[in-house]
Amino acid sequence: MLQIIADGLIIGSVVSLGAIGLSMTLSIVRFSNFSHGELLGWGAYLALMASTGLTALNAGLAAPIGPFSFGWGLLIALVVSAGLTALLALGLDTVLFKRLRKQGAITLVIASFGAALALRNLLLFWQGGVPRYYTQNLQIAIPLLPRSVWGGLRVTPDQLFVLTLTLVTVTGLHLFLSRSTLGRSMRATAINPGLARVTGIDPERVLRATWLIGGVLAAVAGVFAGITVQLRPTMGVDLLLPLFAAVILGGIGSIWGAVLGGLIVGLAESASVTVVGAEYRSAAAFAVLIAILMVRPTGLFGEKR
Amino acid sequence: MMPDLSGWLSYGSFFLVFAGAFAIIVLGLNLQWGFTGLFNVGVAGFVAIGAYTSALLTTPETAGRLGGLNWPVAVGMLAAMGVTGLVGLLVGTLALRLRQDYLAITTFGIAVTIQLVANNAKGLTGGPFGVQFIPKPMQAWLGTGLPWTLAYLLMTLLLLAVVYVALEKLVQSPWGRVLRAIREDEDAASSLGKRSFAVRLQSFVIGSMLMGLGGAVYAHFVGFIAPEDFLPILTFQLWAMLIVGGSGNNRGAIAGAFLVWGFWTAAGGLLRGLVSQADQARAAPLQVVLIGVLIALMLVMRPRGLMGEALAVAKSRT
Numbered sequence: 001m002l003q004i005i006a007d008g009l010i011i012g013s014v015v016s017l018g019a020i021g022l023s024m025t026l027s028i029v030r031f032s033n034f035s036h037g038e039l040l041g042w043g044a045y046l047a048l049m050a051s052t053g054l055t056a057l058n059a060g061l062a063a064p065i066g067p068f069s070f071g072w073g074l075l076i077a078l079v080v081s082a083g084l085t086a087l088l089a090l091g092l093d094t095v096l097f098k099r100l101r102k103q104g105a106i107t108l109v110i111a112s113f114g115a116a117l118a119l120r121n122l123l124l125f126w127q128g129g130v131p132r133y134y135t136q137n138l139q140i141a142i143p144l145l146p147r148s149v150w151g152g153l154r155v156t157p158d159q160l161f162v163l164t165l166t167l168v169t170v171t172g173l174h175l176f177l178s179r180s181t182l183g184r185s186m187r188a189t190a191i192n193p194g195l196a197r198v199t200g201i202d203p204e205r206v207l208r209a210t211w212l213i214g215g216v217l218a219a220v221a222g223v224f225a226g227i228t229v230q231l232r233p234t235m236g237v238d239l240l241l242p243l244f245a246a247v248i249l250g251g252i253g254s255i256w257g258a259v260l261g262g263l264i265v266g267l268a269e270s271a272s273v274t275v276v277g278a279e280y281r282s283a284a285a286f287a288v289l290i291a292i293l294m295v296r297p298t299g300l301f302g303e304k305r
Numbered sequence: 306m307m308p309d310l311s312g313w314l315s316y317g318s319f320f321l322v323f324a325g326a327f328a329i330i331v332l333g334l335n336l337q338w339g340f341t342g343l344f345n346v347g348v349a350g351f352v353a354i355g356a357y358t359s360a361l362l363t364t365p366e367t368a369g370r371l372g373g374l375n376w377p378v379a380v381g382m383l384a385a386m387g388v389t390g391l392v393g394l395l396v397g398t399l400a401l402r403l404r405q406d407y408l409a410i411t412t413f414g415i416a417v418t419i420q421l422v423a424n425n426a427k428g429l430t431g432g433p434f435g436v437q438f439i440p441k442p443m444q445a446w447l448g449t450g451l452p453w454t455l456a457y458l459l460m461t462l463l464l465l466a467v468v469y470v471a472l473e474k475l476v477q478s479p480w481g482r483v484l485r486a487i488r489e490d491e492d493a494a495s496s497l498g499k500r501s502f503a504v505r506l507q508s509f510v511i512g513s514m515l516m517g518l519g520g521a522v523y524a525h526f527v528g529f530i531a532p533e534d535f536l537p538i539l540t541f542q543l544w545a546m547l548i549v550g551g552s553g554n555n556r557g558a559i560a561g562a563f564l565v566w567g568f569w570t571a572a573g574g575l576l577r578g579l580v581s582q583a584d585q586a587r588a589a590p591l592q593v594v595l596i597g598v599l600i601a602l603m604l605v606m607r608p609r610g611l612m613g614e615a616l617a618v619a620k621s622r623t
Binding site for chain 1: 342344346399400402403405406407409410411413414415417418421424425537538540541544545548587588590591593594597598600601604605608
């Protein structure tokens with residue numbers, strides 16, 4: 001029981017981080033970006049490349065830090081990949097989405113669907129289809145609670161790292177959106193773009209910031225997925241449905257909604273493994289999606305548009 | 306000379322049957338998107354439902370798998386349309402009342418889920434190996450060679466023609482005008498007393514049925530289907546066909562199906578010619594990238610497609 005919850009929270013933190021970026025694109029750029037999942041995949045692989053490069057320069061960077069399976073190399077690679085993925089998101093907007101913005105949201109959705117396929121297949125071409133890992137080091141799960149207490153609880157240090165860093169990232173983002181001028185302009189643009197413009201907010205600047213932040217969060221989520229599961233070129237598209245389910249569950253545009261939605265989708269996935277078996281795990285997100293559409297289509301924290 | 310000629314004929318008719326089946330599906334997509342503005346990202350899922358339905362009903366009994374009723378192919382195809390239409394009805398009822406994007410997300414979810422079921426529900430779908438020995442109609446009389454292929458081609462083109470004529474009649478009828486009115490301005494159409502939800506749902510269901518029919522036509526031609534025949538790339542190819550041909554124009558949709566399928570086949574042939582045998586599996590994704598670039602270019606440079614929708618409003622003279 002406890003184990004299911006813990007596993008769910010770990011899947012959920014990856015989904016949450018990805019869902020925040022997707023939710024921001026939906027509320028600020030105003031379209032469902034089907035290529036957002038690919039940013040997670042590219043982020044994960046860019047970090048793999050950077051970390052391989054760094055360890056080639058200095059083998060000491062691969063040495064595990066304390067109880068974790070990875071070394072400083074991966075943490076530096078995470079930062080590098082976050083920067084590159086943010087640029088990738090911005091670049092995609094410049095060459096594609098920006099030009100189509102006048103044609104309406106659905107043209108953007110079609111374009112993002114095409115961009116997703118192109119990005120995924122480029123990744124497949126570049127990296128091949130074999131699953132990869134950041135390190136070959138094996139980790140032993142620490143038993144936090146014995147089997148006699150609610151079925152027991154075991155987690156790896158890596159999983160605790162992912163949970164903690166997710167919490168830090170989300171809190172940081174919350175502070176940025178509520179305290180900084182740019183963050184406030186982003187929220188204003190999401191709520192009423194016309195009015196935001198009248199008050200002197202530069203919409204292009206807000207859009208750029210949205211893509212950059214979405215890219216950074218996607219890279220972090222991708223690396224976390226790589227640490228806790230593995231790297232596959234199809235990881236982006238496999239995560240896309242959980243991301244969308246989390247966004248709609250939380251309510252479009254709500255950061256904490258996306259986080260809560262992500263955690264619920266994660267819990268649903270880990271529960272479904274015990275209930276219907278691992279092969280139908282991805283359908284759990286769909287079940288959550290259908291349920292929320294039937295009961296409360298505006299999501300938990302969403303407002304009616 | 307003779308074997309060469311029949312080789313070409315056989316290759317050509319294979320190509321045309323595929324393109325024809327795709328054209329039927331794209332016509333369904335055109336009704337949904339081109340005429341009604343409903344964005345379906347799960348086309349491959351609907352095609353799969355049609356293909357599997359017809360296959361399961363018409364195949365001979367198979368141990369360990371449901372279905373295998375040995376029904377006639379024509380009944381299988383009708384059932385394919387019925388079941389796919391039913392799924393369309395469910396999805397539409399759920400998602401069509403909401404913001405446009407929700408339909409996209411829900412249909413995407415349907416496609417993912419159908420892919421999961423196709424891969425895992427071995428007792429229903431045969432799992433990753435799919436369904437084999439799907440009957441090919443008329444084979445008792447025509448054998449397995451070129452005459453059968455040509456006959457099947459004729460049947461496919463005939464079906465395509467029937468679908469085309471029916472759709473043209475439909476979109477030019479008062480119902481079709483309401484459809485376009487809702488697409489352009491839902492509030493205005495509603496204020497004139499048009500029941501926009503019902504009309505959109507009807508359009509979505511009819512479109513889904515055509516996707517199911519296309520899937521069945523494909524299944525009975527190839528003779529076996531597997532989950533990997535219905536990956537998201539199929540959805541994308543079909544969308545590329547509609548966008549290149551010009552959405553909102555049925556002739557454009559058909560032309561797009563034949564053109565893009567030709568482009569796809571040629572790109573595959575070109576890659577095979579350019580890349581060494583050893584690298585081919587690795588280079589296969591490039592074919593997808595190429596078609597992705599084609600669709601993006603088309604959207605940016607010629608958003609109305611080769612044949613866009615005929616303007617219904619006279620241009621104002623200045």
